[in-house]
Amino acid sequence: MPAPLIIDLDGVLRRWEPLDAVEARHGLPRGALLAAAFEPDLLHRAITGAVDDDRWRADVTAALAAAHGPAARAAVAEWSASSGAVDAEVLELVRRYRRRAPVVALTNATSRLPRDLAAVGLDRELDRVFSSHELGVAKPDPRVFALVCARLDRAPAECLFVDDTEGHVAAAREAGLRAHHYHSPAALAAFLDHA
Helix, strand or coil, X not given: CCCCEEECCECCCEECCCHHHHHHHCCCCCCHHHHHHCCHXXXXXXXXXXXXXXXXXXXXXXXXXXXXXXXHHHHHHHHHHCCCEECHHHHHHHHHHHCCCCEEEEECCCCCHHHHHHHHCHHHCCCEEEEHHHHCCCCCCHXXXXXXXXXXXXXXXXXXXXXXXXXXXXXXXXXXXXXXXXXXXXXXXXXXXXX
C-alpha cells in the first residue's frame, strides 16, 4: 500500500507575502511585525489552542503598537487580510500523489486555518488536515508525529513527511517517518517518485 504523504502547508504548499513588505508600507522597522507575531510564548499559545486567532492577533497588535505606535494597527490589519497563496507547482505534485495515496496536511496553525484553507481552495485538495491548534501539540514535538500516524492508522515508517523547516524534518525522522526537507518542487517530485 502506498505511503500516505503528510505535508506542511506554510512554506511548502502555501506562500505568504514577505512581512517586510507590509512593514515598509506602514513605516514600521524591518522585522518588527515578524518579531511581534512570532514571539515564542505568544505564538505557542495560539498554535496549541490556548488562545484563538483573534486573541493572538489582538495581542500582536497591542505589543506592536506599544513599541511602534498607531501604525501597528493598520499593519496587522493588512497582514491579517491575507490567506496566503497556493504554490501551483506543489499543488500539482499533491494532486498527482493523491491518485495513489492519501495526502494530509500537518501544520502549526491558529484557529482560523479552516477559513484560510477555504479561501485559497485547499480545503478540497487534501484528504485530511491536522492542525496543531486542534491537536494541542505543535511541530517539532515528537508527540505530534505519533498522534498523526496513529490517526492515519499507519506506523511512522510507513509515512512520508515534507516540511520546509529543518528542525521539523529532523524531529520527524527521529520519530521514524521518511522525511524530506523541502527546498523546491523539483526536489520534492524526486522524493515522491523515489518513495
